[in-house]
Amino acid sequence: MVVEEPQEPDIPVTILTGFLGAGKTTLLNRILSENHQYKIAVIENEFGPENIDNDLIVSTNKEQIVSMNNGCVCCTIRGDLSRVLTDLRHKRDRGEIEFDYVVLETSGVANPGPVAQTFFMDDAVAPFFRLDGVVTVVDAKYGHETLDKEAAAREQVGFADRILLSKCDLVSEEEALAMEARLRQMNARAPIRRVDMGKCPVSEVLDITGFNMNDVLDVDPAFFNDDHHHHHHSDDIHTFVYETERPFDPVKFERYIMSLTSVYGPDLLRYKGVLWLQGSDFRVAFQGVHMLAVSDVLGPWGDRPRYSKLVFIGRNLPEEAIRAGMKTCEAKSD
Template sequence: MSLIPVTILTGFLGSGKTTLLKRILTEAHGQRIAVIENEFGEENIDNDILVADTEEQIIQMNNGCICCTIREDLRDTLSDLAKQKRAGTLTFDRVVIETTGVADPGPVAQTFFMDDEIAELYLLDAIVTLVDAKHGDKQLDERQEARRQVGFADQIFMSKTDLVSKEEADALSHRIKHMNPRAPQKRVHFGDVALKEVFDIKGFNLNAKLDIDPDFLKDDGHAHHHHEHGEHCDHDHEHGEHCNHPHHHVHDDDVKSFVYKSNRPFNPTKLEDFLGSMVQIYGPRMLRYKGVLNVTGMDKKVVFQGVHQLMGSDVGPKWAPGETKVSKMVFIGIDLPQDLFKAGLDQCLS
């Protein structure tokens, strides 16, 4: 049996997860989707879509999708679904896990790497996060779970933009980009999203290209070790978080990102030791990190990525003839000591 792709759908309460999910489940796309729903609060797909009061854990829908509510451990539910798929009692092509609005998606993602049985059955494709344009700023200010949901995301959808001005939506988008520059953002209306923007994103695929918004790199020049500051800046910043540009408010979010680039190759032993020690110390605060590396003595790219303490690497494609061999890394985390990371990475260069 080939690996079953999984999408984690997350977002704060009221951000439109259920609307998006309802659209995915009721659309005639020919895919059979199993939805695993964390029961929490009023947001319950079953009530909305099925209007069925049933004790059954797994409900078949008329378009071939199935819906199950977690009344036990996620791992057990995944294991049970795979067993039924193998036995032929259930047919589905992929799984969507809708987390509760106040959930940190980290532990859900880790289930797919830490548990051997689950890793042999399922392939985590991406974490998709919805942000409510109307309440997003306040939620990001007040709730770390909301900031983590943005930090973990591979794709971000901003909902309810019709309830705010374009300037407000732009300011929120700018803020989110500084928290997570590797996740593309899209503004959506009532869950109106093409399936290809939700599924098969390959956010956890080591060899998927390193998506860092090119405008983010241009934005304040913080991919470089030195840059010019505009007249509106407090000078001492790397990240625009204290930068009083007229186009956005000052938000000192604890979830921040930084990019490291170098044209010099890495010494692989030094780099492994350094990253290993950083993950030991800061792993719980490292949400997502990913890089494409130029390593001494190798004609192929080395790709690495991680979630919290779990880090993996793989040999990627060859550097193309004439391609500039540049290492690019992005780190997204909670109050990570950027200067320490950058100085340590500098020490790992050949």
């Protein structure tokens, strides 16, 4: 298994997603108007029915960049994301605009997966922009109905590194807890935060290191405490964790992951873990988006107990078959 040492891009990016009416534009407006230490370039998908508050930006038929009082800038997408990001970078290099962070608001009906892959696969983007994380806003009032009806909304939850639960003031505490339990069943690795009318600390949205290869895999412990086999909702997106105290054969593991992603790639939203590989004294971080998987060395195991732990989040995945496949990748001997 080849472990690469990637170049570190210098511009972090947050993808902000959420289904129509969830409240992501309210949150974005707050970011654009709040005083904070960031100089943020906000890229808005103007083809959706939602738009940035007209007091902040007025939509026209032409591309534009509007400066905010707090040092942020906002632009509209017309065309390819790679080109928009490259144009912004060139404007920054020429001193025409100033920013140190990018927030990309996706359309309410969009699956963020292909957008995220741009930051790993596009040669014009990957060397300069680093995907920090995907933040998904979910409506506590109408979220159940939306998740029941809309596949894109379920994908947005499955893909999230952090989930912001909005409109909790419109539901009872019991209803809010039920929504949180459902979201944890779908995506156990994303912390859930309640937000009120977009009143959310910027630290909950930016610099969350959801795609950081150097963090330790952290699945919400509450996921295992929930009796999530008795929920009333049967979502096609769900989470499961594979753990073993035996090392993986690196060749078998790589071949199996290639086979798994070739067959189930479109339905594998996120997968992430820490690997113990046979013949290596170093921990390896591993994560993937759909068919794209990357790995990196974390450091020596030292005196730590050695293990492998991977979390899979996807759509209608054959959990038992994947577990059996992962089992075949374990080394015969240490």
